[in-house]
Amino acid sequence: MxxxxxxxxxxxxxxxxxxxxxxxxxxxxxxxxxxxxxxxxxxxxxxNLVARSLATGSTRTVGLFVPTVSAPFYADVVEEVEDALEERGYHLLLCTTRLDGERARRHLAGLTSRSVDALLIAGDQGLTGHLPLLADVRFPVVLCAWEAPLPEGFPVVTVDYEHGGHLAGRHLRELGHERVAVLASPAHTVRVEGFRRAFREDGITVPDGAVHLAAAPTFRGGLDAALTALRTDPSVTALFATHDVLAAAAMEAARALDRSVPEDLSVVAHDDTPEGLLSRSALTGVVLPKREMSRQAVDLALQAITTPLRPTPGPRLLLPRLTPGTSTARPGPRHGER
Amino acid sequence: MxxxxxxxxxxxxxxxxxxxxxxxxxxxxxxxxxxxxxxxxxxxxxxNLVARSLATGSTRTVGLFVPTVSAPFYADVVEEVEDALEERGYHLLLCTTRLDGERARRHLAGLTSRSVDALLIAGDQGLTGHLPLLADVRFPVVLCAWEAPLPEGFPVVTVDYEHGGHLAGRHLRELGHERVAVLASPAHTVRVEGFRRAFREDGITVPDGAVHLAAAPTFRGGLDAALTALRTDPSVTALFATHDVLAAAAMEAARALDRSVPEDLSVVAHDDTPEGLLSRSALTGVVLPKREMSRQAVDLALQAITTPLRPTPGPRLLLPRLTPGTSTARPGPRHGER
DNA sequence: CTGAAAGCGCTTACAG
DNA sequence: CTGAAAGCGCTTACAG
Missing domain, CATH: 1.10.260.40 (lambda repressor-like DNA-binding domains)
Structure with a gap:
């Protein structure tokens, strides 16, 4: 050499x-x-970059934890974070946690001391129990896309999920829907709350029984839950899916049960990926500011590397928006006939 | 510290x-x-892992180039590679090239000298022109999922794409389809050749005009191509999509043109993600041995770190399989009626 | 603007 | 089984 x-x-x-x-x-x-x-x-x-790193104390590498890259939302976050890092001359070390806290713990242990300059954690699933471990870590940690209760002591850039759920609910209310069901991941309680609040504000209760949890955040898991939802109460005129994969499953369930969207059933989603690679081009959905969130998280992390953020800044809440598509409409004539 | x-x-x-x-x-x-x-x-x-790396000459990190993580195929490859690396005590440095050779070049420059122990490149798109750069690199490079002509001097673990295309073609032939169209990405020429060979073997020519290239490997790009294909020749009874995103687009196009699958139109895909997160649970598709490919590529790379692979081993070709779904059937009565 | 020195925190033979 | 020494390849003050 x-x-x-x-x-x-x-x-x-x-x-x-x-x-x-x-x-x-x-x-x-x-x-x-x-x-x-x-x-x-x-x-x-x-x-030799390693020698330089030892001398300077910086690896110019940032770690990113995401639950998976197979979900469109996280795939986008990974690419946005990568772009932001690259612009600033940093590399991306990727760890997928697969909703497995133990796996996250192992990854964290592997990152000990100086192999990354900072760590970004996107998505809280399976991690909340392991947060205390982050206190021992030698580099700044920034949380993003965090729906669970916000822990103290970490900078957070996330989305107002309650507001997102509320937007979806209000959209359905404005169209006149009254009887609806929710297809949710167990971790998405905040979006569901927001959704129900929209109905509650109009004096309508979305009963607990109308909220169907997907056993797994997969298409298959969503499909089963969607079929159950539509069979349990065939009179529902709209479905709210709390993330993109569940929304795709909802569309498929509607097709299987011969209910056309939006005539026979409206579908509104959270986490839509409108320009993504998937088949949901025309879905009405709450879109999250992934790009903005990723960039702010990266900026916060890089800033914390040089200047410790004391005191820890309060959480930044970005606002989601509702993008109208063709999957929602006023309740059709079938409404209530069954 | x-x-x-x-x-x-x-x-x-x-x-x-x-x-x-x-x-x-x-x-x-x-x-x-x-x-x-x-x-x-x-x-x-x-x-301090950096100090250890300087002393040992190993970072225990492997780089991975993929075109994107937003395509289900590559998302799976990333997670498989990550798993294989983790089991062997290595970290994953991820770079997405976005079909952009210049971007790949920049990433490669950033990885110079000792910041990774080895590099895996999955997917040839946009990279073939930049292969000479790899000769200057200080660490072993392994190529995988490579459909372009195989370069000399690099270990390769890939899939027999020609065979995959042939499987798809033979499946349609066995069902009795004669008039078909192909929805392809420009890079997927080998799969298309295999597909056409299956028809040629039965004395049927799939004309050039029946092959429709998607302008972009996105859902939108695929949808446009699929609509064109079905409008150009409404008498086709089956569609072959060369990758998963195009298949999703084909299904959507069929729906838009009111042709039900499989009664009015069969759809067979390459790169299906059967247990993935998408809405193609029932698609008939050629599935690639992603897991096997990823593990072999990782093993080859890690092996090359300690023992230079001289001479370079010949390419390993893994065989894809056809998984029957519900998106294909014998040509329906509509066939030829138009 | 250029050079001599110390140091980053570890590992690796090599003696004892 | 344990210690003294050299070295991995760079950067960072500090003199000149």
């Missing part, structure tokens, strides 16, 4: 001068710089 | 002994080890 020392000898300078040329931190006389650059090119010198 | 030296002083030994305890490389007398472990616990010592 070619080292700085080799370059220095070739150029007839000391390695400190080579370092000055490479890092650009200190000005170097043009003639010297040219000699050094020529030597670098001739020898094919490439700086 | 607590160092090995601090622990050594506390335990009344030298730091080499602490190192021996931590790495377990050299046996240490039980009594000494107990003292060292106690000191580690008391001081909350955590080894």
């Amino acid at each position: 070619v080292t700085m020392q080799d370059v220095a000898e070739r150029a007839g300078v000391t390695k400190q001068t080579v370092s000055n040329v490479v890092t650009g931190r200190v000005a170097v006389r043009p003639a010297t710089e040219a000699r050094v650059r020529a030597a670098i090119a001739e020898l094919g010198y490439v700086p | 607590v160092t090995m030296q601090d622990v050594a002083e506390r335990a009344g030994v030298t730091k080499q002994t602490v190192s021996n305890v931590v790495t377990g490389r050299v046996a240490v007398r039980p009594a000494t080890e107990a003292r060292v472990r106690a000191a580690i616990a008391e001081l909350g010592y955590v080894p």
Whole structure:
């Protein structure tokens, strides 16, 4: 391996001068710089980043925990975070936790001490019990996309999920729906609360029995829950799905039960991926500011690397928006006939 | 920061002994080890991985390039690779290239010299022109999921895409389809060739005009191509989609044109994600051995770190399988009536 | 603007 | 089984 020392000898300078040329931190006389650059090119010198990291104390790498990359929402978050990091000259170390706290714990242990400059944790699922571990960690931690109760002591950039649920509920109320069902992941209690609040404000109760939890956050799990929901109460005129995968399942369930969307059934979703790669182009959905959230989280983390954030800033709540699609309409004539 | 030296002083030994305890490389007398472990616990010592990397020459991190994590196929590959790496005590540095060779080049430059022990490149899209750059790289590179012509000098673990296309074609032929169209990504020429070969073997030509390229590998791009395909030749009884996102688009197009699947139109896909998170639970598809491919690629890469693979092993071709679903059937009565 | 020195925190032979 | 020494390849003040 070619080292700085080799370059220095070739150029007839000391390695400190080579370092000055490479890092650009200190000005170097043009003639010297040219000699050094020529030597670098001739020898094919490439700086050893690990040695630099040891000397500077920075790896220029940030860790990201997400539950999975197979859910469109998190796939987008990963790419947004990667973009933001790349622009700032950082690498991305990815860990998927698969809703498994023990797995997250192992990953965290592997990241101990100085292998990343900071850690971003997107999504609270399966992690809340393991938060105390984060206190021992040597680098700043920023939480995002956090729906569980917000822990103290960590910077958080997240979405107002209650508001998101409320937007979905109000949309259905404005269309005139009264009897609705909810398809939810167990972790999405806050969105469900917001949704029910919208109905409550109009004097309508969405009963507990109308909330159907998907056993697993998969298409299959969602499909079963959706079929159950529509069979339990065939008179519902609309379905609220708390995330994108469940929404796809809801569409499929409607098809299976021969209810056309939106004529026979409205479907509104949370976490829609409107320009994504999936088949939900026309879904009415609450879209989350993924890009904004990712960038703010990255900025906060990089800032915390150089300047400890004392005191910890309060949580930043970004507002979701409702994007109208063609999956919702006024309740159809079938409403109440069954 | 607590160092090995601090622990050594506390335990009344030298730091080499602490190192021996931590790495377990050299046996240490039980009594000494107990003292060292106690000191580690008391001081909350955590080894500095960067320093270790500099001393050992290994970062225990492997880079992975994928075009995107938003396509189900690559999302699965990322998680499989991550699992294989984690089992072997390695971290995953992720770079998404977004079909952008320039972006890949930048990422590659950032990985120079010793920041990863090895690099896995999954998916050839947008990269073939940049392969020469890989020759300069300081760590082993393994290619996988490679459909473009195989470059010399790199270990490759990929799928027999021609065979995959042939499987899809033969399936449709066995059902009796004669007039078909293909929905393809520009990069998927090999699968298309295999598909056409299946028809050619039966004396049927799939004309060039029946192959519709999606402008972009997105749902929207696929939908446009699918609508064009079905409008250009309404008499086709089956559609072959060369990857999962296009298949989802084909289903949507069928729906939009009021052709029910499989009665009015069969759809067979390549790269299906049967147990994935998407709405294609019942699609007939050619499934790729993602898990097997990912593990073999990881094994090859880790092996190459310690023992240079000389000469470079020949490409490993894994065989895809056709999984029957409910999206294909014999051509319906509509066939030829238009 | 350039050079000599110390140091980042670990591991690795090598003696004892 | 334990200790003294050298080294991994860089950066960072600090003199000159």
